[in-house]
Amino acid sequence: MRGINHDCNKCEEQISSYLDGAFNEEQERQFFASVNNCPRCAEKFEKEKSFKVFIKKKMPVANASRDLISNIRSRIHQDNFRNE
Amino acid sequence: MSENEQNSPSKDENARNEAIFNSELIPHIDALFNFAIHLTYDEERANDLVQETYMKAWRFIGSFESGTNGKAWLFKILKNAFINEYRKQAKRPTKVDFEDVVKYHDAEEGTGVGYLDLNQDIFQGMLGDEVSRALDSLPVDFRTVVLLCDIEGFTYEEIAKIVDIPIGTVRSRLHRARGMLKGMLEAYASKMGYKN
Ligand SMILES: [Zn+2]
Numbered sequence: 001m002r003g004i005n006h007d008c009n010k011c012e013e014q015i016s017s018y019l020d021g022a023f024n025e026e027q028e029r030q031f032f033a034s035v036n037n038c039p040r041c042a043e044k045f046e047k048e049k050s051f052k053v054f055i056k057k058k059m060p061v062a063n064a065s066r067d068l069i070s071n072i073r074s075r076i077h078q079d080n081f082r083n084e
Numbered sequence: 085m086s087e088n089e090q091n092s093p094s095k096d097e098n099a100r101n102e103a104i105f106n107s108e109l110i111p112h113i114d115a116l117f118n119f120a121i122h123l124t125y126d127e128e129r130a131n132d133l134v135q136e137t138y139m140k141a142w143r144f145i146g147s148f149e150s151g152t153n154g155k156a157w158l159f160k161i162l163k164n165a166f167i168n169e170y171r172k173q174a175k176r177p178t179k180v181d182f183e184d185v186v187k188y189h190d191a192e193e194g195t196g197v198g199y200l201d202l203n204q205d206i207f208q209g210m211l212g213d214e215v216s217r218a219l220d221s222l223p224v225d226f227r228t229v230v231l232l233c234d235i236e237g238f239t240y241e242e243i244a245k246i247v248d249i250p251i252g253t254v255r256s257r258l259h260r261a262r263g264m265l266k267g268m269l270e271a272y273a274s275k276m277g278y279k280n
Contacts, residue, residue: 013255020233020258021237021239022239022240047202050203051202051262054202054215055230055235056235058210059212059219059235060212060216063114063117063118064117064134065131068117068131068135069113072113073106075135075139076102077102079142080098080099080101
């Protein structure tokens with residue numbers, strides 16, 4: 001059952017906005033009122049949400065080496081001494 | 085007020101800047117390195133790029149306001165440094181068999197794309213390396229927005245500033261990038277025998 005003002009294309013755009021944290025509280029409230037009114041968009045919402053979670057969860061994260069960190073810090077420190 | 089002050093920062097100021105540098109900028113180094121790895125595909129280049137980013141940030145530390153968005157500032161510096169010096173040299177990843185799939189799925193909104201059931205075992209069992217490889221085979225402009233949005237959690241506005249594009253372009257690039265990624269995951273799954 002779709003709400004009178006429901007527009008699937010617009011709703012799809014809003015799904016991304018919501019998931020990417022672009023909405024304020026009022027916009028969120030309106031978004032949920034809209035998405036919960038349309039089974040197609042509600043399903044799309046669940047899929048998009050799990051995709052976003054999937055990417056974040058699965059992607060390995062590379063860390064900077066200790067050497068890199070200490071290199072940078074000591075270059076800055078030396079630069080500071082030179083200026084004295 | 086001494087004459088000195090106009091020319092070079094005072095000793096106190098230097099110490100304060102170094103403290104700000106260490107407490108507000110250095111903590112983002114892992115995120116920057118990770119971003120650099122996905123841009124350059126090369127550990128040594130990523131190291132150079134991150135180092136260059138921090139040296140540049142240090143040079144302009146006087147214009148950085150403590151307590152403001154240091155992370156976004158650093159990402160912007162890194163992005164620009166990459167464009168200026170690294171882009172031309174960046175190697176392609178060696179083991180990409182996703183590549184042809186990008187072009188194929190760039191046609192977008194294909195059948196079923198966007199409706200992957202990621203709860204299926206095939207996706208849950210997928211290795212991080214495979215997801216990472218899929219991302220790395222996206223054209224640089226597209227993997228950049230995915231990294232900034234989905235991995236680093238920057239807002240559309242922050243991404244627009246970092247990449248220097250309008251917010252509308254951020255949104256459309258994200259949309260396309262995610263479409264390509266889904267296409268690749270789908271292709272990967274069907275190669276492994278999964279039927280959607
Ligand atoms: Zn709808």
